[in-house]
Amino acid sequence: MSTEHDWITTPVTADLLRGFLDVEETAHGLLPHRLPAWARRQIPDSQLALAEAQPSGVRLAFRTRATVIELDTLPTKRAYRGLPAPADGVYDLLVDGRLAGQATVAGGNVNVIDMATQSVEPREGAPGTARFSGLPAGDKGVEIWLPHTEITELIALRTDAPVEPAPDGGRKRWLHHGSSISHGSNATHPTAIWPALAASQGAAELVNLGFGGGALLDPFTARAMRDTPADLISLKIGINVVNTDAMRLRAFTPAVHGFLDTIREGHPTTPLLVVSPILCPVQEDTPGPLAPDFSSGTLTFKATGDPDERAAGRLTLNVIRDALARIVEERATDDPHLHHLDGRDLYGEADHAELPLPDGVHPCPAGHRRIAENFARLAFGPGGPFAVQNG
Template structure:
């Protein structure tokens, strides 16, 4: 019988990490980041600083015969003052690409957020361990997907058999950028957010740059994508620009062109899919900013702008979809690998009637499955912009 004394400790190094653009050495261990250090120095707000450090799509990948795997981490969790604590983040363990086990880590740090004052209090806590037992005792590829909504410092990996890094290559790399829905908001676990589901169905390796509340055409994000190796690229643009009321149409159109220009500097012929926002009734024809409403003890969102101001350049999802379609049509004459997808093909009126948005903005787990399945069918299916070449 194996005991803790028979465990093998394997250093957690970059060669067993996937989906991170950078790592930071901390007092506890290794902290994965989804933006490089130079880009993080340009981040203007705490929201993006937290979002990029939450490891959506980041996973450990190794090959082993181990039947027991233990991962020590120090999570940093969120607590909204006045609301119930959120469940502990889930760690998904995959064996040869299939979900085999799940675990959580109790304890850790807690960021207490006051939505009224926007103040944040950090309460420090102890590390914990995600434990996985009863795994098949044969050679196998193992992936541990980290909780997509918890900053996660990696401390130690222990197993009851030796570990070696998973073989590199073999799958095309899909680089995706989007908002909180791409980040995985309301998904049940890290492999059940729609980009992870679509990647699994498409047989590609995901690098997820979905940043909650922060898909705002930031130039440093474009440069990070320019410099990241990728076989496929997608950009989901619109919802955050509207719900933050970040810019007007006059600024939006050149910003999109600039974002695409920058990516094309590093990926001149890579298939690039521009995706507009999913259906979101509260923002379809009403400008932002979006405001949180805690009435009744549940979080819902409402748009506060004046629809009459669309004539003056205020942005709505309808306005942005029209602009994106024109931009892609114009550029595609010289860029045949640039494509456009109306986000309502992923989640539209029929989907909203069947699977409504619980808070009026974000889908539930069933909604993520619907969106991921639709994206896989449209993008990776026969004739799609990401379809695998044959022959």
């Protein structure tokens, strides 16, 4: 930590945070969560437990005249056995909505994941500091977006001028649920994940429940969304159900109905957009489960199911797209605020030809931008399901 300033230390409390559903007090500080404690007790696997604690879309938001800001954190990073260590997660600092600085925190804890067995080996590390300097003088709105793939315990916030929680800006609150693509896989920094980009373009306040590997129509996720205030809701459903081979068509259809029924208990007239999967050639017509493939020297994925079993109800992306379109069409007769969007309108064949999926499943950084641009146009733009609500 630098000593060149007269520092003001501000406790990191929930009123400084946005984009979270719960906070946990730890031995080090405050840990944001994207599922409430009661839901976390129902999580059946370590992958979702890790994903919901990774603060995708979570940010500190405050007003200050500070020109230097330091944030002490203890990150918990993710590494894959047999692969090079990933780069440190990025902290994005925005001033009045514009990216004005980036920082990383070295060290911290590391969870080493074995992709073949999904076992996790934890390794302990030390806290560090994300430092931002040279910020413009004068009163300003500041946001610090936390690394979207690093669990981040918030320890201390130091500034060279007082801070106060940012006031409500009057933006519509957009509650989004999806898979690792919504979580931000392959995006290089937290404001570059497609939901964050789309929220910025749509002038919406994002709450991102995109969970890597965890969009499986879990009832506790539906109940958490039911109980979370929202002006706009979207669900990106399908790819995790296919790539985990979690259910067949007979179970999938009522599971979608049940998920929607639960959300509607808390949000009976909120615009609700159901989005089917983006194009993913390895899973278009081949069922899961998905398996890691290291044969090229880098991590890619391949589908291992038998396409001939589609007649027996095995799910593929095309089967799911047809099912979601049918479900929304049937329900919309009694629910005029329910809408459907084919994910291939966000990322389809032409997009794949231009911006192929690096690992066969997740978009590249430019792919995130493409998805965000298309979502903003189709959802927030004129005639879109979110347009009237967004003003």
